[in-house]
Amino acid sequence: LNNKPAIILVSPQLGENIGMSARAMKNFGFSDLRIISPRDGWPNIDAINSSVGAVDLINNAKIFSSIQDAICDLEYIYATTASTRSMNKRCIELSHLQEEPKKLGILFGRENSGLTNNEISFSNKILFIETEDDFSSLNLSHAVALACYKISRIYETHKIFSTQYEESATCQDLNHYLNYLEKTLDKTNFFKISEKRELMIRNIRNIFTKIDDLSKTEINILYGIIKALDKE
Amino acid sequence: LNNKPAIILVSPQLGENIGMSARAMKNFGFSDLRIISPRDGWPNIDAINSSVGAVDLINNAKIFSSIQDAICDLEYIYATTASTRSMNKRCIELSHLQEEPKKLGILFGRENSGLTNNEISFSNKILFIETEDDFSSLNLSHAVALACYKISRIYETHKIFSTQYEESATCQDLNHYLNYLEKTLDKTNFFKISEKRELMIRNIRNIFTKIDDLSKTEINILYGIIKALDKE
Numbered sequence: 466l467n468n469k470p471a472i473i474l475v476s477p478q479l480g481e482n483i484g485m486s487a488r489a490m491k492n493f494g495f496s497d498l499r500i501i502s503p504r505d506g507w508p509n510i511d512a513i514n515s516s517v518g519a520v521d522l523i524n525n526a527k528i529f530s531s532i533q534d535a536i537c538d539l540e541y542i543y544a545t546t547a548s549t550r551s552m553n554k555r556c557i558e559l560s561h562l563q564e565e566p567k568k569l570g571i572l573f574g575r576e577n578s579g580l581t582n583n584e585i586s587f588s589n590k591i592l593f594i595e596t597e598d599d600f601s602s603l604n605l606s607h608a609v610a611l612a613c614y615k616i617s618r619i620y621e622t623h624k625i626f627s628t629q630y631e632e633s634a635t636c637q638d639l640n641h642y643l644n645y646l647e648k649t650l651d652k653t654n655f656f657k658i659s660e661k662r663e664l665m666i667r668n669i670r671n672i673f674t675k676i677d678d679l680s681k682t683e684i685n686i687l688y689g690i691i692k693a694l695d696k697e
Numbered sequence: 698l699n700n701k702p703a704i705i706l707v708s709p710q711l712g713e714n715i716g717m718s719a720r721a722m723k724n725f726g727f728s729d730l731r732i733i734s735p736r737d738g739w740p741n742i743d744a745i746n747s748s749v750g751a752v753d754l755i756n757n758a759k760i761f762s763s764i765q766d767a768i769c770d771l772e773y774i775y776a777t778t779a780s781t782r783s784m785n786k787r788c789i790e791l792s793h794l795q796e797e798p799k800k801l802g803i804l805f806g807r808e809n810s811g812l813t814n815n816e817i818s819f820s821n822k823i824l825f826i827e828t829e830d831d832f833s834s835l836n837l838s839h840a841v842a843l844a845c846y847k848i849s850r851i852y853e854t855h856k857i858f859s860t861q862y863e864e865s866a867t868c869q870d871l872n873h874y875l876n877y878l879e880k881t882l883d884k885t886n887f888f889k890i891s892e893k894r895e896l897m898i899r900n901i902r903n904i905f906t907k908i909d910d911l912s913k914t915e916i917n918i919l920y921g922i923i924k925a926l927d928k929e
Binding site for chain 2: 485491492493519547560595596601602603604606607610614617618
């Protein structure tokens with residue numbers, strides 16, 4: 466188990482949602498899965514089958530019969546909801562969630578009715594997953610995925626992309642290319658209205674300068690296109 | 698159809714994932730569902746059953762046989778991926794996605810193999826959904842839910858925070874201020890180790906340039922602070 470929050474499913478009904486929740490947890494580096502009173506008992510073959518590569522989380526899931534037992538070692542509890550509640554408890558929107566330097570647990574309610582007010586009372590804060598007001602019922606595993614994703618972003622320091630970029634074209638490379646293009650177009654009737662020549666050249670430049678991260682290889686391809694057309 | 702991006706599922710395999718994607722779209726106010734060559738044909742009873750309250754999106758989904766046809770009316774395309782690609786195309790992380798004032802479409806690949814490089818070539822940018830490196834395979838509907846959630850937050854923020862901004866400070870305003878600060882500090886023993894003067898000035902500059910959206914009013918406040926301290 467790592468230091469990521471515990472994900473606590475409260476009386477989930479469908480094994481498939483448990484499995485898909487486990488998969489989403491693993492996608493974002495979570496490993497501590499706790500389940501309170503799963504409706505269809507435990508182990509659950511649907512949970513195993515739908516967990517895909519996260520069957521280790523299913524096998525290591527801890528099963529409890531009460532919320533008290535499930536959260537006893539944790540330090541701070543969020544109760545998720547997608548609908549607003551009249552309750553004198555602070556509510557934080559998922560998109561505004563900040564780092565909380567405590568041992569966290571996050572409660573997710575049953576598919577058909579969410580968490581009861583009694584269950585929410587065990588939480589320190591309500592974690593509100595923002596949805597459309599008139600269609601707020603999230604699939605359980607979607608709610609887990611959203612919370613795990615957001616929290617993983619809080620934990621993660623900005624990672625540099627490992628994409629291998631090609632050698633970039635310089636501005637000079639592009640200018641040479643555009644001059645070549647212009648010269649080639651001069652041989653055609655492209656610039657036939659001479660007053661508009663300058664404007665047209667600028668328009669062309671504006672198009673090509675909007676190509677992000679143009680590489681030398683790509684410039685050569687662009688040259689190749691003109692040369693090919695010019696020979697016709 | 699509203700102004701939210703089109704969600705384009707490229708050759709999805711399981712009807713259930715299509716239905717759950719539609720449900721997630723509706724959770725976050727999306728309505729434009731487009732499907733390219735669904736493996737099991739169309740209509741698909743599993744898609745209908747798993748969409749729960751979003752069957753209207755399933756019924757209104759547009760079916761295409763090519764990516765070209767599916768995107769022809771759109772202005773800017775993101776191709777989602779959860780693994781890094783060696784491709785000379787700009788990649789933006791989902792968590793850093795910004796507003797894009799164009800008619801957007803987002804491509805999601807097939808469950809078992811994602812998008813092909815050819816399919817990605819139709820996109821303007823790659824949208825990278827950050828996952829664990831060693832378990833990056835997201836359920837299709839989870840990927841849709843994450844993207845729709847994040848984008849709904851971008852739209853929402855703009856709705857709420859359409860405050861009237863103050864007139865921005867220019868770079869010149871800031872430079873004048875920093876020169877004034879430097880001149881004022883010269884009268885003190887702040888730059889007492891003369892070899893470090895230049896470095897220190899640079900450090901100061903780095904602090905003040907990190908203030909986002911500095912306004913003229915705020916610059917005047919900063920002036921006021923120095924002037925006040927200088928008089929002591």
